[in-house]
Amino acid sequence: MGKETTLFKSEERKTRAEVSDFLRQLAGKIDSGEVILKQGDDELPLSLSENLILDIKAEDEEKSRGIQHSLEVEIKWFDGDDEAPGSLELG
Numbered sequence: 001m002g003k004e005t006t007l008f009k010s011e012e013r014k015t016r017a018e019v020s021d022f023l024r025q026l027a028g029k030i031d032s033g034e035v036i037l038k039q040g041d042d043e044l045p046l047s048l049s050e051n052l053i054l055d056i057k058a059e060d061e062e063k064s065r066g067i068q069h070s071l072e073v074e075i076k077w078f079d080g081d082d083e084a085p086g087s088l089e090l091g
Contacts, residue, residue: 008037008044030075049077054088 014022029035035046055074060067 049081051081
């Protein structure tokens with residue numbers, strides 16, 4: 001198993017509308033193949049491969065305040081990836 005290094009991390013409370021807007025902007029950046037993450041003076045440019053791995057997970061976790069629900073969307077890629085895309089769809 002390889003070593004994992006965190007290059008950028010952000011966790012913020014936002015409204016549903018703000019999250020939707022951010023995801024629409026992110027979708028446009030993904031489509032262009034270039035994403036730049038910015039927070040304060042920190043900036044991380046990412047160049048995405050043509051083929052991506054889309055990892056979706058929905059979880060419930062018991063917390064002191066009650067059940068915390070989560071929908072995790074993770075996008076992964078390898079340089080020069082040429083594997084055929086999968087078939088996940090939204091309902």
